[in-house]
Amino acid sequence: MKIHVDMEKCQHYGQCVFEAEDVFSLGDDGKLIYKVDVDDSRRADVESAVDVCPMQAITVE
Amino acid sequence: MKVLIVGAGLAGLRTAESLRGAGFAGEITLVGDEPYFPYNRPPLSKDALANGLEIADLEFKRRESVADVTWIFDDSATSTDYQQRGVLLKSGRLESFDVLVAATGIRPRTLNVPGAEKSKFSLRNFAEAQELRTSMLGVQRIVIVGAGFIGCEIAATARKLGIDVAVVAADPEPMFRPLGAEFGHAMKHRHEAHGVSFHMNAKIAGYLGGESATGVSLESGEEILGDLLIEAIGSLPNTEWLAGGSLDLKDGVLVDSSMRATAPSDVSIYAVGDVARYAFDLFDTTPRRIEHWNLPTETGRRAGKSIAHFLHTGEVLAESVNFVPSFWSDQYEDNLQSFGMPGIADSINVVEGDLMGDCVVEYLRGNKVVGVVGVNTSAKLAPYRKSFQETN
Incomplete structure (x- = not known):
């Protein structure tokens, strides 16, 4: 699956990190870092990350 | 079924x-x-x-x-x-x-004071947001009753739009219950630096205006007037x-x-x-x-x-509540975020930065950390959330 984060919306709160640490992280500068191509086996956790994003900035294809 | x-x-x-x-x-x-x-x-x-x-x-x-x-x-x-x-x-x-x-x-809760029947704004749903936006765009000054998150966020948004803001609230400091006196006081300074005026510890005697409320009178006799009034009191x-x-x-x-x-x-x-x-x-x-x-x-x-x-x-699921409450709030350029229950703490410990700038603040009940609040420091708050789930 492909992950997209709308960086206009993202406020780097990092709530997604708790749901899928291997996909989302906050860098030393506090900014969001994420993987674009992720194996389908991670879908459940990635969808959880979509749910908990306060800015609703994450989409999955 | x-x-x-x-x-x-x-x-x-x-x-x-x-x-x-x-x-x-x-x-x-x-x-x-x-x-x-x-x-x-x-x-x-x-x-x-x-x-x-x-x-x-x-x-x-x-x-x-x-x-x-x-x-x-x-x-x-x-x-x-x-x-x-x-x-x-x-x-x-x-x-x-x-x-x-x-x-x-x-x-939204409403205040029961003389003049309470006058029309005023509140903000919980989409229709109310549309109404408030339409009405706010044409005015110079708004009066916000209540200094919780909603009141403070509306204040910040109004200042961005160039509208003057007076906040009137019974609490001693903005966001007093979730953040406590010291952090609340610092948040008040941040808002004041953007031009918001606060009337705290206010005892509201009534709402003023015609059909629509446009201000409040206080028991002290002081009147705070604007073009429209928004109630945000919980x-x-x-x-x-x-x-x-x-x-x-x-x-x-x-x-x-x-x-x-x-x-x-x-x-x-x-x-x-x-x-x-x-x-x-x-x-x-x-x-x-x-x-x-x-x-x-x-x-x-x-x-x-x-x-x-x-x-x-046929049996009730036996799992404890392992949720860590979390809130976040954008006010001006600042991102405020919290994990845990800062509202139940009895003291705070500023572990990084200071309350007027970017910071990480621990909230303690006794000597136990029960919450953490940060401004523009999201990445540093994550370990706290984990520790609440692991050690408590």
Whole structure:
């Protein structure tokens, strides 16, 4: 699956990190870092990350 | 088998999705009192107010698994028949249920003072945000009654739009209950630096104006005047429709860790989201109704799983409440974020930065850290959330 984060919306709160640490992280500068191509086996956790994003900035294809 | 979810907000949606995720294949009906699918409310006091978002910008993505649920819009519950297992709706329609989920959330509280009958603004739903935006754009100065998160976020948005803002509140400092006096005081300075004027410890004697409220008079005799008035003094849980049964409705609906409000032998009733009151087991045993944004998702997930488990096994799901409350707030260029329960702390410890700038602040009850709040330091707060789940 492909992950997209709308960086206009993202406020780097990092709530997604708790749901899928291997996909989302906050860098030393506090900014969001994420993987674009992720194996389908991670879908459940990635969808959880979509749910908990306060800015609703994450989409999955 | 039919699950009736009354309330079509975030908690109702997450409950339905979780039911399907846990394998429940029966009927699900959601009843919402607005004409919209579940949507995200936090932007109402920020982006929607500043930039006029459309409902489509705010609606949550709904999982395919809930494509088959029945949605009833523009209707609300008026009473519950516990014997016949039915909920009477305002339209006159009677909805039966095998399992009932209360997801009716909250409504803005209003102040009962002379002049309270005058029209004024509040901000909880999309229609109110649209009304407020339309009215606010033409005015020079607004009066906000209440200095909680909603009041402060509206203040910040109004200043961005170039509107003068006076905040009048009974509390000693803005966001006093969640953040405490010291952090609240620092937040007040941040707002004052952007031109907001505060009248704290205010005893409001009445609302002033013609048909519409445009200001307040204080018991001191002082008058604070503007062009329109917004009430943001907290909320009340929508539980009246549940009266007449055995539920504890003292402040929202009391539920156990499975979000269940009734005994296993009784009719199956659950509550989720802002209307639910329960103990946060990671922190203490006192049931609390906390209106943080992450909790409708947590409680909705838990309820869906619990209901499916109960229908399958006849037993109540025995899992403790491992949710860590979290809130966040954008005010001006600052991102405020919290994990845990800073509101129950008795002291704070600034571990990084200072309260007027970017910072990390621990909240302690006795010598135990029960919460953490940061400004523009999200990455540094994550370890605290983990420690609450691991060590408490």
